[in-house]
Amino acid sequence: MSDNHLPRDLTLYVLARFVLVGVIAGGLLLVNVPLLVALLIGLVVGLPLGLLLFRPLNARVTAGLARRNEKRARARAELRSQLRGDRADGAA
Numbered sequence: 001m002s003d004n005h006l007p008r009d010l011t012l013y014v015l016a017r018f019v020l021v022g023v024i025a026g027g028l029l030l031v032n033v034p035l036l037v038a039l040l041i042g043l044v045v046g047l048p049l050g051l052l053l054f055r056p057l058n059a060r061v062t063a064g065l066a067r068r069n070e071k072r073a074r075a076r077a078e079l080r081s082q083l084r085g086d087r088a089d090g091a092a
Contacts, residue, residue, distance in 0.1 A: 005060070005064065006061070006064035006065065006067075006068060009057060009060045009061045009064055010061050010064070012057060013054060013057045013058060013061050016050070016053075016054050016057065017046065017047075017050045017054070020042075020046045020049065020050050020053065020054075021039070021042040021043055021046040022042070023042075024038075024041065024042035024045055024046050024049075025038040025039050025041070025042035026038075028041055028042065
């Protein structure tokens with residue numbers, strides 16, 4: 001899977017978490033719990049529940065972020081090498 005999927009996966013993950021909080025809060029509203037209390041309970045219950053329910057999507061997002069950070073670290077190391085005056089082919 002390429003890094004091109006990271007924005008899509010991250011957006012899906014965030015939206016899924018919001019929907020989960022909305023579903024929990026909506027269910028609580030149906031049983032006459034006040035809106036603010038329902039939202040707070042939805043957040044508190046939705047955070048750990050989302051980690052369990054959306055584990056595959058979370059793993060894809062985490063892997064994509066790791067790949068992106070690795071590429072950025074390599075690019076940063078290459079830039080630092082160039083700024084020090086090291087040759088690109090590794091010869092001094």
